[in-house]
Amino acid sequence: MKITYSFLTAITLTICIAPLLSSCSWFHKKTIEELYSEQKSGVVLIYNKYYYSARVNDIEVYFTGIENNNFTNLSADEADAKANAQVLNGTGFFIDENGTILTNRHVAYPALDEREIAETYKKLINSLRILYEFSMDQLSDQFDSLNEEKSTYYDYDQFGFEYCTNETRVQEIENEKDQLRSNYQDLKEKIEKLFKFN
Structure with missing residues (x-):
């Protein structure tokens, strides 16, 4: 009788706990579509226009990148740099009610290779x-x-x-x-x- 009681207790616990465990998210791997559907209101497209500047003596120069060890769109006029600015798109997420956006570093701050610089x-x-x-x-x-x-x-x-x-x-x-x-x-x-x- 004692064996039967332990067996029934185990079955009863399994019947009660199984629905709870099956409702946990770690038992159900969400699809990309489900994740997007849940999070789409917080996802934003980031449109970043950028250029770089460098100072040599009292001269400040502006450029949009480096190709073949040459500065691209090199100019001493910042207005030219703004007109020829590079564009980078990426995604980010709102992380608070103040509108703070979290994104990847390369989206917010496109880096250049230090050796090439x-x-x-x-x-x-x-x-x-x-x-x-x-x-x-x-x-x-x-x-x-x-x-x-x-x-x-x-x-x-x-x-x-x-x-x-x-x-x-x-x-x-x-x-x-x-x-x-x-x-x-x-x-x-x-x-x-x-x-x-x-």
């Missing part, structure tokens, strides 16, 4: 160095042209003494040469700073 950045610095050196050459040419022009305003009198035929223009030339010297020195300092980045 370093190589491309070196190329950018080298390009800037070439640009600065070219600008310095142009300044030198302008300086030489001003010296040539200045020499045309000097002549010699009958006793062999040099005199100036247009002192106003000669003073203007000296002022322009001072400005060229200053610009040349600025570029030289920028080149020296570039070498600190390499």
Whole structure:
């Protein structure tokens, strides 16, 4: 009789507990459609427009990505970067009543490969160095042209003494040469700073 009682107790418990256990979600694997149906009110589509910026010396440049170790859509004008911004779509979920959205990091903050950034950045610095050196050459040419022009305003009198035929223009030339010297020195300092980045 005792054996029968234990057996009946086990059957009774099984009959009572089985419906409870079968209603638990871990016994029923939900389909994608069921999950979507339950959660669709909290799922949002994220439309992310983005671009990157980098600073070299006092120059800020903007770009939308890197391809073949070159910055894409490289510009010194942020408006250009905004006009050419990359677009990334993804999904997220509302996680509270304040409208906070949880999404994947790559959707919110598209990352670049650090090694590729370093190589491309070196190329950018080298390009800037070439640009600065070219600008310095142009300044030198302008300086030489001003010296040539200045020499045309000097002549010699009958006793062999040099005199100036247009002192106003000669003073203007000296002022322009001072400005060229200053610009040349600025570029030289920028080149020296570039070498600190390499």
